Amino acid sequence: MSDPDGYYAVIFTSQRANADPSYEEMAVRMAELARTQPGFLGMQSARGPDGAGITVSYWKTEAAIGAWKENAEHLLAQERGRKDWYSSYEVRIARVERAYGMRQP
Amino acid sequence: MSDPDGYYAVIFTSQRANADPSYEEMAVRMAELARTQPGFLGMQSARGPDGAGITVSYWKTEAAIGAWKENAEHLLAQERGRKDWYSSYEVRIARVERAYGMRQP
Numbered sequence: 001m002s003d004p005d006g007y008y009a010v011i012f013t014s015q016r017a018n019a020d021p022s023y024e025e026m027a028v029r030m031a032e033l034a035r036t037q038p039g040f041l042g043m044q045s046a047r048g049p050d051g052a053g054i055t056v057s058y059w060k061t062e063a064a065i066g067a068w069k070e071n072a073e074h075l076l077a078q079e080r081g082r083k084d085w086y087s088s089y090e091v092r093i094a095r096v097e098r099a100y101g102m103r104q105p
Numbered sequence: 106m107s108d109p110d111g112y113y114a115v116i117f118t119s120q121r122a123n124a125d126p127s128y129e130e131m132a133v134r135m136a137e138l139a140r141t142q143p144g145f146l147g148m149q150s151a152r153g154p155d156g157a158g159i160t161v162s163y164w165k166t167e168a169a170i171g172a173w174k175e176n177a178e179h180l181l182a183q184e185r186g187r188k189d190w191y192s193s194y195e196v197r198i199a200r201v202e203r204a205y206g207m208r209q210p
Contacts, residue, residue: 013149044118046151046159054151054159090206094199101195
């Protein structure tokens with residue numbers, strides 16, 4: 001995931017509409033399912049107390065992103081998301097050009 | 106920010122090291138300062154109760170990102186971040202290739 005060449009990030013920002021408990025279950029299931037997809041490289045997620053959330057997933061190719069978007073179980077989750085869980089969301093597909101970081105010893 | 110052509114995302118993922126109250130003050134100041142920088146397009150941020158956070162900022166050009174990274178006040182904040190606030194972080198610079206979304210009426 002730290003290879004600066006040729007991988008993609010899907011930046012998913014969202015605002016939760018309500019506190020539907022079925023959301024958490026589906027979010028966990030989608031994270032599990034994503035990990036099994038070809039070309040999946042990793043995922044990071046955070047949601048604050050105001051309900052604003054960001055999930056970034058990393059993929060080897062744009063084709064892998066397209067296949068995940070069309071996964072049947074994921075399509076159902078997307079539909080529930082639009083209908084029940086989110087008041088708004090945005091998806092951005094971006095090509096990672098460079099990366100750096102720090103980890104305390 | 107929804108123009109799919111030619112803008113950049115800086116994906117900053119971090120893990121907070123402790124609950125230093127000076128962090129919040131600096132985070133607010135940095136968000137204010139970023140908004141005044143040439144080429145700044147927007148920013149979204151979320152941190153969960155486990156201390157894992159994601160901030161994504163959007164910029165017109167890579168040069169604008171470079172100038173913000175070298176801003177004197179921002180450099181001091183970066184130093185405090187490495188020394189006091191984060192146990193780890195990663196920065197990814199990515200070119201946004203497409204975007205879509207939903208907003209409830």
